[in-house]
Amino acid sequence: MSVLVLAEIDNGALSPATARIVAAASRLGPVDLLVPGPQAAGAEAARIAGVAKVFTSAVEMRAESLAMLLSTLTMRYRYIVAGASSLGKDVMPRLAAMLDIQPVTDIVAIESPTRFVRPVYAGNALETVSDPQDRHVLTIRAAAFRPAAGDNDAPVEVLDAPAVSAAKLIATHRNESDIPDLPTARIVVAGGVSVGSREGFALVEKLASVLGAAIGATRAAVDAGYAPNDWQVGQTGKIIAPELYIAVGISGALQHLAGIQGARKIIAINKDAEAPLVRIADLALIGDLFEIVPQLIAELEKAGLGR
Template sequence: MSVLVLAEVDNGALSPATGRIVAASAELGAVDLLVLGDAAAAQAAAAIAGVQKVLLAASEPMADAISGLLETLAPSYTYLVAAASTLGKDVMPRLAARLDIQPVTDIVAIESPNRFVRPIYAGNALETVSDPQPRHVLTIRASAFRPASGGNAAPVETLSTPVASAARFIAAHRTESDIPDLATAQIVVGGGVSVGSADGFKLIEQLGKTLGAAVGATRAAVDAGYAPNDWQVGQTGKIIAPDLYIAVGISGALQHLAGIQGAKKIVAINTDAEAPIAKIADVVLIGDLFEIVPQLIAELENQGLKR
């Protein structure tokens, strides 16, 4: 059985999520990787273990164009796969509609070639889905899988048939940052609305920088303007599964907890010992975050952990 994976490319660089999707998809069969429009990203994709071939295509960065391209390639593949990211959630349902297929989304485990596990009820339960269709359209939660290793040298094939879009791409606006990718980071520091302001949130960023961690935020903190939208963690934001999640001033609303259930260890810093986040955390520090976090940063720096 053959698998075509849609690579995640951001600003010319291959996303770390792609290696995780390839590792998951390799359980289903031989993997080809589709890279849109960037030769450097295609070369990086060719180095991922498990990739049989890289397809490099010139395509406009619009969901209808990408789904149209995938439709033309679909007859050669049993599985068409993407990350359960903004791109995947935009493209794959369109592709499924074009192919008249019921997609299986947000997969966190693969039990067999047609049995998949996905979360429901805001992550409070898992369901196993049997997909008897002859062709499968899937989105996979990257944070649920370990990345594939490197060292491969897959061939790169350039596709000569671009697919146009009915829409027109005008501009991309991005937040420039040197911090790790939130969706795949091993350590994440998250801040809540209790931080009080955008200036107060700089304390969260400082702790993240000291640990070499990604920085996240609750929906309330984002809505209040304390943090950018792409830092939002939760059911309506990014789903994360770090080795360590430090929740600072976060009470633990249901939608936020749905986004961090994959975290292996959770440290909560909060004034409320009865907060929902405190009940699921492995370590709870009760007190004022503006006192605890500076002390924590100072101690980490004393231990030589400043990055």
């Protein structure tokens, strides 16, 4: 029961999410990894534990080209897997349509070779899906799985890129940042609309900087212009599963809770003791965030963090 995984590439480099997807896919059988783009990423991918073989290709990073390349390899594999990211959500439905297969998406647990668990109703419930098809097209939520180790040395094979389609990539725009990747970060500090302004949100950023954490935001905070869209966490944003999630001024709308259900520990800073997120938090600090957060930052810096 062989598995082909489409690697996640971020700005020409292998994304940390790939090791998580490989760890999940390894439960289904031996894993081969397709790495589109530069061969340097292929060499990095070869070190991921559980990978039997790495394919690299200079294919264009567009859904049509990637789906076409995957379709030429599918006869070798029972499972074709990608992350439930913007890339996977763009490529895998196209591939499933080409193969006339019903995909199973947003998998958060694998119970057996044909039984998968995925969230429904904005993350308020989990359903177990039985997939009796001979071949399976799957997308996996990388944040739901721990990453595979990096002590491997798999062989690398170069594949020819498929013919270029009529579509043409005009430009790619990217926001550069040195903060940890939000979907795979161990610690996430997020702010809600209660911070009141862009200047108020700077407190969230300062706390994240001291902790070496990624920065998140609610949809309301993003819509208000306090934070960029890349930081949005929730059903319509990014799905995360950090070891520690610190929510600053976040009440906990259902759409936001759907994005953090995998968090292992939650700390809520809020003046409303009855807020939904406060109720599910492992620790709640009740009070004015503009008093609590600066005190917390000061104590952390006193302890030697953030220097």
